[in-house]
Amino acid sequence: MATVNGVRDQLVDAGIRVLERDGMPALSARKLAAETGTSTMAVYTHFGGMTGLIDAIASEAFTRFTHALTDIDQTDDPVADYMVMGVHYREFALANPKRYQLMFGTSAESLDRHHADLTVTGNASDRAEFAVSFEALLSVVRRMTAAGRIRDDGESAIAGRLWSIIHGAVLLEIAGFFGHVGRAVTEILAPITIDVLVGMGDERERANQSLATAVARVGDRI
Template structure:
């Protein structure tokens, strides 16, 4: 029943937005009583935490799906595309994960601090770990300067997150345009600023294109 309640909440969230995440509606969608929500989660706050945890778990699985190669920059580009695709395919879920549309007042309890070490069981910690690993591998390969990997990962995450939220809101024009005209070039600029060779970045991007079957950007 716990799993069914989480799945029902995710379905309602994607179909009708965060306003649909009400105890009675979620319970009804799962074929349960409202008391079941309190029994398993202590109320809607606990259920929202569980929904965010499940969403982050699926997000992390998407980011970690590609195998590592001997080109960590291409691997990062592949992961970045998986990030963007997940967010655009699940916009309501993505916003909830980052506390942007959580029902109720105040910041949700599952928002983690990307700049400091977080407990392994913190919601989203495993998912952000994929970004840290990508940063570590690019640093170890000599592609970018050796800043603290967590800080590098936070910078890259912030770039992806900000650009994708603007794309979701329609500020970058035609669908898919931002990858080629904003997000891609901005990622190049950030990595070049950290010591990467633009020529090598372009080679890695071509490899990422080949692996994902995508066009440039």
């Protein structure tokens, strides 16, 4: 017999499978009961309903997303570290497009009710577990400013600018506007990232050196 936590985990895992396979509209208590061999009541018993289950799916998604952003070696080149983080960010988004849009989308089915105004709060969510992933970006921004690579315009403002670049790029790539052979990075994302970093104070030659270092570190993951 499955434990309480076992049933919860099964429902969350099934929710992730259904979300990625069939999209948000397919998420229902009936569908998840069929996926897990439980009853529809299990969703209400363990999560209070579909809203609670969707929050749990998002929490798990953010946990995996945070691991992706933080599972990098920290070196003495914070700009290269930031670029490697960007590769991991894009990789997660492209591998899990429905989860990514659940986390950061603007539709009624997304988690926009938990989004926070980072220009006021300094973070991107009013939920602590969701905010952890943004802290990974804030941390590398602090390191870039401390190293004198970019000017200090306020860590949350800088993080918001850098996030806007990669978020916009990956959404367009998910939609198919940049093809599927890697040119999104070489022709769009990498050049605009260099331009923005230089605009914020980095030397172009030094930024390009950091880019070359990052590319060498990620190998064929681009």
